[in-house]
Structure formats: structure tokens, C-alpha cells
Amino acid sequence: MKRILFPTDFSDVATNAFVYALELAKIMDAEIIVLHTFEMPIIDYQYFPENYSQLFDSFELATFEKFKDEIPKLRALAEKRNLEHITLYHKLMDGDLISNIKECVVEEKIDFVVMGTAGASGWKAFFMGTKTGDAISSVSVPLLSVPLKAQYKTIRNICFTTRFRDKDINALKSVLEIAKITKAEVKCLYVQSLGSDVTDEKIESWKKLFTDEPVTFFIVTSELIQETIIDFIDIHEIDVLAMATYKRSFFEELFVTHLTEKISYKSNIPVLVLQQ
Template structure:
């Protein structure tokens, strides 16, 4: 991992992502890129100094944002982490996804509010959009998160062959973080399977896609989210990783909505990885 993007609005919610992203960067020797987007009434980059004075409130916000970004970079560098900053003047349709591509970002760390409720409000519009569209891992961190180290990471899976490439991404990430990966299958009434069958497909999946031997943990629950959270509580886990399928998967196990529900129901950091195209 070379670059971690942290979109921030300098709120308490974003601060949680900033702190967690700094820990991840230290662990993986990655560079941090702090991104802040300011909504401006006009195309600010084309204004002269005199024209900027016509918008005193916007000019004040920009000055404050520049100072906040500089402080974040300074704090990261004091911790031995290389860091840079991007300030974007958005007067129309700029999106975080643009910078994921142009900056060659390997992971995004974003903050989320704590309450359970309407998903787009809870996650925040930017987090919601990035979570659903990003082709790279997205880590969502709550304001209430108390975890700073990732020692025990749960990987919740359905052992579908098409998720094998994505599992490789999670396994590599766990290696970089020095985390122990706990493989979990949640057996629900909707997709119920007998234990022997789960163990068989799990072993076949790991033989083909895994680099290490993993115990296969099975938990019965009415819903995938409930099973994951019950296991996380029992394990005292530090984070949860899931592969998010697109809406087109008829037999989907982790739809975007399930991933979002999981994020809203736990204070643990959640790593979402879209199903990787082969």
C-alpha cells in the first residue's frame, strides 16, 4: 500500500478517520493524502485577488481550511508519516472518485456518524457514494471508535468463487497490518447450509485462494449483520472486513445495503471491498 486518502471536513467525525488513517499509514508505510472540498459560489481558481474580496465569507473559509490541512500534514510528518494535502474548490460536480484515480490511491479512510437510521444521512453523502462506487478498499470509522490497533480482523464471507480475487486483497492487507484474520461464515435461514457443506466449500475456497491455513468459523443467525456482530463481540475483534457485491448479483450475500447496515450497527471500523473483477 502506497497512498491512503482521507477526505475531511475537520469535524469530530472526520477526526476519527484522521486518527485511524494515521495508524494505518504507520503500519503500512503509506503516504497520507488529506482532501478537503469547499463549495464555492463561483469558480474560485479563476478569480483575481480583488475578485476574491467580493466573497469575504468564502475567503475566510478557505483560509481556515488551508490552515487545518497544513496542521494535519505537520502532525503526520511529526509521527514519521509522509503526507500531502489537496484543497478543492467545488462549484459544480467535482467528486472524491476523481482524486482516487488521479492520485493513484490504494485505500480510502472516511468517518461516519454514530446513529442508526437513514443510511445516507448516517454515513454522510460523500461516504455513502464512495462506499458504493469505490474499486479500492474503503475503511469507515465511527466517531465512537476506540480501536487503534488491528490485531484481530474478521473476514465475513460466503466462499463464492467470484470473491477469490477480493479475498486476496483482504489477506494482503491483513499481512501489512500484522493482523490475524478470522474467517467467518454466517449461516442464515434464507441461505441455510449444513455445517459439513459449509466446511467443505470453505476448505475448497481457502485451498484455491488463501496463502495460509485458516480456521472456518460458523455462526447461525437470522441476519448476516447480527451474526457478524455476535462473533465480533465474542472475539473482541478490532475490525470487520466484507466483500460488497453489486446490486446485480441475484444470490448476493453482502449487498451494499447489508454493508451499510453493518456500519451503522457497530462502532468497529469496517473495511468494505467491492467484488474484484477478474
Template sequence: MKKILVPTDFSDQAKYALKLAAEIAKKTDAELTLLHVVEIPGQTSFNTMGEATNVDGMEGVFVMKMIEQGKKKLKELRNDELLEDVNLKTELKAGNTYYNISSIINEYEPELVVMGTSGSSGVDEILIGSNAEKVVRNAKCPVLTLKEEISLANIDNVVFATSLKSDDKELAAKMKEIAHLSYAKIHLLKINTPNNFESSTTTYKRMDEYMKNNGLEAEKHIHNGINEEEGILEFAKDNNIDLIAMGTHGRKGLMHLLSGSIAEDVVNHSKRPVLTLKIAD
């Protein structure tokens, strides 16, 4: 692993993400880029030197104060002992948070994005969603999201939840790398649902073929659930899983509204870290 990106809003969740990312960076000698975006409603981007052309005077003054605060906090983090011996870069942008995170991902081409998320529910989940969910849906690299503090030393069990239909070599490789760093045991999980049920004999045979195709060594599990999301979360809770890994199809527009995303739902509702990667249908 050579490059890790950590977007931060300086919240507790973002600090948890930075702590875990710093551990991974130290163990892999990766460069860590810490990104802060000053959110400006109605703007995709804003020159952080203050040269905006369509922001009025009072709003411009407020934005510049926010930018200066962001610079100060990034500087403070640079001197944090947590980041000692980390090859660190900092970036400050202003405008739309998701737009700027996506731009940095495309320019910087990190091999891993680590993000804190608070999750959402009800109307907020339907209408807004979080920036973390949007990044999970669209990023071309693996994304690790977390809500609570965790260290590599506490990741003992990793579950790889899959439909067994996709070629997940890139996601499997990243999941194996994190599991190796924490000496964790890997579990391969297939959820049986009422609308997508198959015999255990068939599933275990497919699992063996899947593991061979993706270079995996794992303990195999079949779990029955009402749906995939609930089945994954139930299995994780019942089996002391510390990290969930899974692919996402990154559906957009009408397809996303109609069918949703199992990975985004798991990211939104899981208390455990979730590693995702956009995969082809």
C-alpha cells in the same frame, strides 16, 4: 502499500481515520494524501483560487473564507506530531464533496482510502446516505471506514464476511496486509439466513476451496441470522471482532433502491471499522 488517501472534514471521526491511516503509512512507508473539500451546494467543483464564474458576490466571499479556513486547518494538521515522519501531501478542493473525492481517487489511484463516518438512520439514510457510503459503493480501491478511535495495536481479530461466491483476491490481500500489521487473527464468516440456508458440511467444504483460491488462512465460522447484515454485526459483537472486511457489488440506480447493499448497511450501522472493496457480480 504505496498510496493512502484520507478525506477529512476535520470532525472527530475524520481525525480517528487520519490517526489510523498515519499508523498504516508509517508501517508501510506509504505516501498519505490528506484531502479537504469545501462543500458548495449546486457546484461540482470550484477553483480554490476564487475564480468561479457562477457564484454570486456574497456567496463567493463566504466560499473564499471557508477555503482559507480549510487551508489553515490543513496547515495545522501538517504540523501535528501525529503526522511526524509521515510522507504527507495535502489537497484542498471546493464543490461537491463526493465528486471531488471520486476525482482524486481516479487521479491519485490510492491503494487504500481511510474515511471517518458518523453513519445515518431513518429518512436520512434512505434519501441522502453519507459520502462514505457513496465512496464504498463506487471506489475502485479498498475503503476503510470507521466511527470510533482505534489503533493498529487494538486490532486483534479481523472477520472476513463473504458469500463464498466471489473472487476476492484483492480484498483478501488488503485485509491480510492490515491484519499482518496489527498481528491480528483472521476469521472467515458465512452467514446462513432463512432464505439462503445450506448445511454446515457443504459450507465448510466451500470455505476450504474459497480459502485456497484466495490465499487465506483463517478460522472458519458459520453464523445464523435473520439477514446478512444483522448476522455479520451479531457475530462481530459476540466474538470481540475489531475489524470487518467484506465486498460490495456497487449497485446503482433502481437496483440499489430495490436490493440495497449489505456492505453499505454494515458500514452505516457498525461501531467497528469496516474494510470494503467493490467486486464484480
């Protein structure tokens, strides 16, 4: 059985992402590991020599109580969506979030991670060092980052951007595996500028390689790469934008430039990140 890791701080952002975790678990016949992490406060024991351990015990207990109180809310959400049959396991871990995610991915044999991010207003933070952004370069399995304002709907169209590099091939294969499970179509987009070094032969070789797969290749000539991608998302009713991690700098530029206002309208879709 597949396993989905859902890290949460029980915020509205995280709870919205939980809906995606539930729906993907249904489609993938998966179970969900709900992970909540906390970091112990830094206390100078010189000033608390007698009750040092009591302070930590009290902090741990308070964290556990909050965790215990929040779990029924997630179960209630599952019931509301008629997904109470999805198996939920719960982990409460002390330490750094990213370290704990990486540890869980290995120890729990995780296949997929679903996390929340702040949405259009938070894209800059997402790519410039927030917890979710840090996870991009740290997690070895596909990671779906869900903006707060994203409303779950059936995943029918996935956009995967490429420059036809050889290392994009495995990323596209991973996207196609997910597309087959969700019964979605993959639209592989290449925005070709005048200085492009991608040959027609390279493009044709990719088409032949994926000839039997549910993918359509779109070659759009434009010098306005970012605008073209955003328009493509809108025109083709894209439900998920897929990217490979080595393109992080490109997507930083995409999401934090002067296009902010336009992106605020377009960007409330999840981003699927694939480690390369």
C-alpha cells in the same frame, strides 16, 4: 510508496479518522494526501452583474484561509502521536466530494482511502446515501470508514463475512493483503441458515485455496444472521469489519433494523469496504 487519501471537512468525525490514516501510513510506509473539497454557492448572476466574480473570489479566499488554519492542527496531532515523520500533502478542490475523491484516486495513484462516519447513530445515514455511503460504490480502492467513537488500537482481528460466492474470493485476497501488512488475523465468517445452498465441497475448496494464508473459517448455523454477526464481532474481539460493496443491501439491513440498540454498543469499529 503507498498513498492514502484522507478526505476531511475538519470536523471531529474526520479528525478521529485521521488518527487511523496516520497509524496505517506508519504500518504501510505510506504518505497521506489530505483532501478538502468545497462547492461554490449557486448565485444568479442577473442580480449581481457587477460583483459576481468578486463574490466567488471572496468565497474561495475564505475557504483557503480556513483550510490553511486547519492544517497545523493535523500536523500537531501527528506530532502528539510521534508520527510527524509521516509525509502529508494537501489538496483543496472545488466541486463534488465524491467526484473529487474519484479524481484523486486516479491522478494521485491512491492505494487506500480513510474517511470518518458518524458512528452508531449514523449507520443508517452511512448506508442510505451520505457522502461516505456514496463513496462505497464509487471508489475503486479499499475504503476504511471510521466511526466517531472508534478509538484506534492495533488491528489484530479482521472479520470478513462471506457466502462463499466466487466474487468473494478477490475481496478476501484484498483483505488478506491488508492483514499481512498489519500483521492481523482474518476470521472469515459464514452464517449458515437452513435454506443455505452452500455445499460442504464449496467450503472445503475455499479452505484449500487459502490453506497457507492467515485466515480461519467459521461456519455458524443460525437463522438469526444479523445477531450472529454482531455477537461474533464481540466474542472474537474484532477490530475491523470487512465487506464487499455488492453486499450493501445486506449491511443496510444489518445496521438499520430493530437491532439498533445492540449495534450502538457493538458497532464502534471501522468498516473496511472493498469494491467488487
